Amino acid sequence: MSPRKSDNRERMVLSAAELLREYGAGATSIDRVLAHSGAPRGSVYHHFPGGRAQLIDEAVSLAGAFVSGLIDAATQADDPVEAVDAFFGLWRERLVESDFRAGCPIVAVAVETNDEAPHLARSAAAVFARWQEALAALFVRHGLPEQRGKRLAAFVIAAVEGAVIMCRAEQSTAALEAAAAEIHDLLIHALRNRPEPVPGP
Secondary structure: OOOOHHHHHHHHHHHHHHHHHHHOOOOOOHHHHHHHHOOOHHHHHHHOOOHHHHHHHHHHHHHHHHHHHHHHHHOOOOOHHHHHHHHHHHHHHHHHHOOOOOOOHHHHHHOOOOOOOOHHHHHHHHHHHHHHHHHHHHHHHOOOOHHHHHHHHHHHHHHHHHHHHHHHHHOOOHHHHHHHHHHHHHHHHHHHOOOOOOOOO
16 A cells, blocks of 8 residues: 555654754755655655755654654653753653754754855744753742743753763763753752742731
8 A cells, every 4th residue: 555645744844853863954965855754856846845954844844843752751750850861861851762863853954054044044943942941940840939930950961961962972972961961960959959939028
């Protein structure tokens, strides 16, 4: 039985996200996506009239939503330190399972010049903002001031993304484990010294 057209579209977006993780935005061409997904060439402009830029934009949204789901699941933990430890652990698993080939598809788009599709950088920025908002809400829920929560959330995302890049280059999880350990201690300190709530009238 031949795949449905909707299956072709989904496979292409999934393939584009996988290729972004491994090869970056510049190397994620329509031809490469077709070869990876097995979708027929005729389906490209039927499903993606905006061409390669639309395909990559949808792959960024898909990957961003997937990681947002992981963050949301992690932030349901009663302990925010455990939640962040788990977030680092998920990235460690992704690196090891892919033999350090797979990084973050959002970074892949953010760091490359996309003069022909400047909206891709905006899409990447929106994903990073969504991740930070989820973590900041977790920290605030556990008693940190809003501004401190936002700063810590930005720091966690920046540390994870930077460490993942280093791990891929070094073929080692050492950078990620170092970042995880330092942030673990930082969060314990921040939560232990959070301001006492002001009593109501």
